Each structure stands twice: as C-alpha cells, then as structure tokens.
Amino acid sequence: MDFEHCFPIWNKLNPVQKNRLLGSLITCQVNKGTILHNGSSDCSGLFLIQSGQLRAYILSDEGREITVYRLFDRDMCLLSASCMIHSIQFEIIIEAEKDTRLWLIPTETYKSLMEESAAAANYTNELMASRFTDVMWLMEQIMWKSLDKRVAAFLLEESSIEKNSELKITHETIANHLGTHREVITRMLRYFQNEGMVRLSRGTVVLVDKKKLEALQMHKRA
C-alpha cells in the first residue's frame, strides 16, 4: 500500500512538499490496546491508518469512559496532533482497538504543510468537521435516545464491523463505549435476552434477532 494513494491531497502538493512529507514519514505497527495519544500533553502527529482500528474516547474524573468515534482503514487521525490547532482545548485518548499498522506524519511536518498550502489547511478543515459531526451525532444520541436504543445500536454496529453475529465482548467494555456502568449494561442485556434479541454466555453476546434490535433502535422515544 502506497502512502501516495492513501493521502487524499497528495496531488495538490508541490515536489518539495511531497519530498518533505515522504522523508519524515514513520511507519508503525501497534498492538491492540496500545494508547497512541493521551490528552493534550501528547502531540506525536497525524496517523493515517493502513489497516486496523482506532478508538477515540474521553474519560471522566471518576474514570468512566465514553467512545467518541472510531477510525478504520485509510482514515486519518487529526486529534493526535491537536497541539497544532490552539483552539482545540479538550482531552481525548486514542487507543488501538485492533492490531494496527499506520503511518505517522510528524506534527512539525504537517504544521508546515498547513501553513504554506491552502489545500492542506482546507483538507484539515474537512477532517476536523468530520470528527465534529461524529460528536454532534453522539450528543444527540445521549440527549435524546434512551439507553436501550443506544445499546441496540452499539451491538448492531459492532456486529457490522466484525462481520459476525457472535460478539466477543464483555459488559464492562460495552459500558465503557457508552459511558455507563457495567451493572446497567448487564441488566439491559438480560432484558434483551428475555425478549429473544440476544443470547448471553461468558464474554459473548450473540445477536439472535437483528430485525428486532433494529426495530428497537429505530423506535422513537415516547
């Protein structure tokens, strides 16, 4: 896989910029569970994912997590270089959710590109707008969707990512994605099981009636 084909504005750069970019590029292989970026103190650079999966989440003072967005093959991770843009004043953590292979564009390299190329700066705008949109979507979910719908939506999304109806996932992990407590998820999954939507066993959730889960997820709040 070539960087040139994965970096969307490659053709808008001049030869000097292309060389500078290729010259500073770092290829990394990280294991599942690696924390790639931890709040604003960290500012390694932009990640371009060759293959794998990253998760961005925030953490409460009490240690509760909530997943803000996920990134997949060919996605670019901007917020790992958040120090580049002064007005980004929030803390986000980025971890590898699967074994991941990625290119790292060092902050200084990208920053100099942005400063001299309107194309690079506008591309950065689009990247940030995509993540902003993810967060607005999430906020609407949190505000206006009850938790049963959010759990149903999460299980369906997870099953679609994994291309599998049998999910190897703990109740704790689901709670961390959705920003709630394990006990709450356990209670909800038992209710789903009683309704014939899932089958539970140790460390596994099997989606046995996706249609019913989809109907639940779509249903408007009373």
Add this chain to the structure above:
Amino acid sequence: MDFEHCFPIWNKLNPVQKNRLLGSLITCQVNKGTILHNGSSDCSGLFLIQSGQLRAYILSDEGREITVYRLFDRDMCLLSASCMIHSIQFEIIIEAEKDTRLWLIPTETYKSLMEESAAAANYTNELMASRFTDVMWLMEQIMWKSLDKRVAAFLLEESSIEKNSELKITHETIANHLGTHREVITRMLRYFQNEGMVRLSRGTVVLVDKKKLEALQMHKRA
C-alpha cells in the same frame, strides 16, 4: 467600529482580497428572537458580531432544544456558512438572543478566500476548533454532571452575562437551554429556593446565594 479591526486575519490578506471582502460585506441589524440560520439548507455566510448575542442550538424530533454555544461581541459565527465545508453534516439553528448588529460575509466571498489563502483556511480551522471544544465541554457536562449542577452553572453564567443577580427568564427558557422539560426545571428551582440559593417570582429568578450555587456547581458527583 471598523471591520478591519475586528477581522483577525485582515493583515494577512492582500489588497485584492481586502477589496473583495469589503465590497461584498453586508451590515445587518436583527431583533432579538430572529432566526439567523436554520439547519443545513441555509447558507447565508459568516457573521461577525459588532454588538449583541447569538445562540446556537439543536432540536430533537420532539421539539426539545439544547443550547450548544453562545457568541458575543466580536465573535465570528462559522456554522452559519456550514455548506462551505462538506463534512459538516449536522443541523444547527442560530438565533439572536439579544438585538444584534453584525457584518455578514457572504459564503462565496469567504469560500474563495479560504481556497486561495492558507491564512484564511487556518483561521477557519481555529474557529471550528473553538466550537468543537464548546461541544466537547457540553458533552462532558451532560454525561458526567447531574442536572442540579448544570442548572446552577447556567444561572451563574447567565448572571455573569447580564451583570445582574435578578434574571428575567422563564423556566421554559432554562429548560430549552439545558435540553430538558419545564417541569424538571421548576422542581429543581423550588429545591434551590428551599435551600436558600434563589428566590422565585413570576418570570424572575433572583440569585440570593451565589457562593452556595458555586459550591454546588463545583461539587463532584458521588
């Protein structure tokens, strides 16, 4: 008040760009309550506030509102030109919360600036990052702060904006800012009154013990 002194990147533009900007600038005076932008169908342009106050909010299917951020004198409103950036895929409503005087930079003018000037594109990045930061802050509040703390924080903020301890505001309006129901706010304000923090009368909330409200706002969730 001169546009040149209020537009932060004025000095980074060339004479042609400056003339184009001044030539297309529109000065507007809008009354309190005017809806200036309504979702992605609208794309009038960027607002630069001379004096007044704007509020950006989102709306649920059931008509519930939540305030996402507010803008004051000399603030720039980017999301009223959200069509400029394709990846902004959410609907936001912007209304004048007070009588407001503003400059409108038409979308096409600003778009052409962004395309040719890295300085303009990077400034846009900073604007978007500021609003993104507002939204992340709000999400953390919603996720991890109980409603009593959010109501206390809202009353204190409102009092600081108005420079007045006596707020002319209805329970309905507070509910619309915080994304909840009027009845919930009424109950909460009565509790605050019993605790000696506020005094209620028709259409008015008087903050009688700001220290106590501040203490409540800061207090961590158990």
